[in-house]
Amino acid sequence: MQGDALGELVDRVAEKSKQTPFGDGPEYEIYPAELSEPYFSRRAEVGYGMYSLLGIDRDDAAARGAQMAKNFRFFGAPVGMILTIDKQMGAPQFSDLGLFLGNIMLLAREKGLHTCPQEAWSLWGRTIREVLDLPENELVFCGVAVGHASVDAPINRLRTSRAALDEVADFRGF
Numbered sequence: 001m002q003g004d005a006l007g008e009l010v011d012r013v014a015e016k017s018k019q020t021p022f023g024d025g026p027e028y029e030i031y032p033a034e035l036s037e038p039y040f041s042r043r044a045e046v047g048y049g050m051y052s053l054l055g056i057d058r059d060d061a062a063a064r065g066a067q068m069a070k071n072f073r074f075f076g077a078p079v080g081m082i083l084t085i086d087k088q089m090g091a092p093q094f095s096d097l098g099l100f101l102g103n104i105m106l107l108a109r110e111k112g113l114h115t116c117p118q119e120a121w122s123l124w125g126r127t128i129r130e131v132l133d134l135p136e137n138e139l140v141f142c143g144v145a146v147g148h149a150s151v152d153a154p155i156n157r158l159r160t161s162r163a164a165l166d167e168v169a170d171f172r173g174f
């Protein structure tokens with residue numbers, strides 16, 4: 001989507017969020033409710049790093065909400081994509097979709113473009129199906145903002161840490 005089509009979705013979500021700020025109800029569980037370690041801490045570290053760079057206090061719900069709302073304008077990108085998957089599909093096919101997403105992101109870089117994958121869009125599945133006239137069986141997995149990153153924006157200074165290799169891989173038989 002771009003131009004008026006993108007504007008229509010963004011405007012509809014902005015309008016609806018006055019009544020239902022947290023969306024239509026999740027399409028799927030973005031994170032497990034009881035996220036265990038080490039995942040919980042890793043997730044918190046990314047959130048802390050991002051909000052610190054933006055100067056947003058942990059308890060400042062209004063500022064956090066405003067930052068979250070930027071998702072639903074594709075962070076100002078001129079092009080927005082919505083990735084959907086048939087609702088009958090399970091974990092193996094979600095993994096295929098992740099590969100597809102990753103390849104879109106790499107191909108965009110090859111063309112000099114930047115992307116931001118956005119699972120946040122899955123909070124607005126029903127509205128997206130309405131606006132884009134999608135069949136009911138299409139589950140909204142994520143959005144993707146496509147454009148040129150504002151390299152000077154503080155948020156784009158975020159560099160997430162990486163776990164040590166021996167934390168994520170176990171080489172046997174070497």
Ligand SMILES: Cc1cc2nc3c(=O)[nH]c(=O)nc-3n(C[C@H](O)[C@H](O)[C@H](O)COP(=O)(O)O)c2cc1C
Nearest residue numbers: 046050071116117118119120121142158159160161
């Ligand atoms: C599948 C996927 C979905 C994401 N969804 C969102 C999102 O909805 N909103 C957001 O601000 N960032 C989103 N992110 C970006 C991450 O929060 C993180 O900032 C980004 O991936 C950079 O960290 P990394 O270099 O460790 O990947 C998403 C990333 C991925 C891979």
